[in-house]
Amino acid sequence: MCNVLRWLMSAVLLLGVVAWHDAAAQESATTTYGLGHVVTLEEIRDWGPNISPTGDGLPPGGATAASGRRTYARQCARCHGMTGTEGPDHRLAGGKGGLASDAPVKTVGSYWPLATTLWDYVNRAMPFDQPGGLTSDEVYGSVAYVLFLNEIIGEADRMDALSLPQVQMPNRNGFVSDPRPDVHLGARERR
């Protein structure tokens, strides 16, 4: 009798623990405030990609500099010049090896550490007056052309989701982390 009672009590306790555990699991699957709605991967795709340094987010397709030249001439050259050096806006080519000089020129070829950044930026923000106006193949093509202008890839090298993240940018090792504070007044100056 006593044993049966003890068994019953244990069973009730166990059921209680299981029920509490379930409730906790339920809780973690929902939000605290019950606001907003959970979106599907399909819906997220419509928001456009952020491109990671290893190429996550790069779409299918691709293009060479040879085919990208047409896109560049039509969409990019009026602000950056056909060789990427004439302006009037940002220089895209040249300046390689001159970052330590008195007159450093920061371009895609001399300064940018990753080719994926160029794809991401052109895709979201270029052309300046028609941002987001290029198809993904046109982005691959204009990016390939700018890399070609900087003698980083050949004219026939196809840039796509696999090859673009493999591009070795000249200044890929040119960045260091923030060491600040890097300036200290001497004790002499302190009051």
Added chain:
Amino acid sequence: MSQSTRRGFLSLGVASGALLGALRPSSLLAQAQTVARALGRGVSAYGERSRFETTTRLLRDSRHPEASSSRTPLQDLQGTLTPSPLHFERHHAGIPDIDPSSHRLLIHGLVDRPLELSLAELRRLPAESRIHFLECSGNSGALWREASVAAAHTTRGTAQSTHGLTSSGEWEGVPLSVLLNEAGVRPEGTWLVAEGADASRMTRSVPLTKALDDTFVAYGQNGEALRPAQGYPLRLFVPGWEGNISIKWLRRIEVVDRPYMTREETSKYTDLLPDGRARRFTFVMEAKSVITHPSGGQRLTNPGYHQLRGIAWSGRGRVQRVEISTDGGRSWEVAELQGPVLPRAHTRFRLDWTWDGSEVVVQSRCIDETGYTQPTREELIAARGLRSGYHNNAIQSWKVSPDGTVENIYV
């Protein structure tokens, strides 16, 4: 107040009035004449400043006004809060015209529950309001060159042209930690990619530690909704860090496992060193100050009493002390700080001063609660060279000439 005390108070008032009258009869007369003799304007739905107040932002001459900047007239401001219409601007693809009813914030990536929230839903979440400065990392950038080159651009510099890419405000919104908790960040999530809804979909990577610490998503500025130029209807606010990481018109936060090395954190907003390498993720805006009175472009009309005034701030916390030199940096005196002194906020400082009419160089330096002292221009150049461009927090020097004119100099 007892009858006798009040009588005493009144007679004192009359007596001091009579004394003032005896000293300055003309000014009292002028004051009497300014009383309106006709009815003034009635109430209005949205206030305007006096027509006699004309201070404005200073626009940078640019081929592309959509990717330009405007500067706050620091020398004309009172207290520490920047009026919203005078908050500095730096846009990368213009100010979008966003209908708040259709604006959404998406939080996705390495989360358990990718969430989309409307503005109405964001406003229902637990809110906080905080007073913080916001400074562009390019503030004072034109001063960061060889003195001769810089001087050609900045001798006529004003506090506005040299330091006007910092502003402050009271910002209200939702702590990002609340939002990230709603979405449920997975253990492998260590960074965020924040994206704006402007035409360039401006993007920056933010470390999760800072996001969970004091970063928030703001919809309010100085008591009303954000101004469109400040990100209406929603912006990220990353206290104490370079301005452009506080993404305006915020539409999306993707939780990721590393920085995404966007254009704005690689080709831009990185600090080039003399050896050709560059610093990246130089987030914090270090301790800085500027004297706004007297400052470049102003003129002291006569010797005698003048109060030295300015603002100081630090991205690492509170301003602990501001010191002022009126002899070109040879000796320093502690200025009075206006309380409350808040972390990562503009702090007003003042010091009584008697100008003897001779040529003087006035400077201020900020010491923050970490003990960091605002450096001289020479110390900064010794550490980083002349091509760094961003994050110039050097001591500013203003020269007061015997004729009272004030100009920017390099000492």
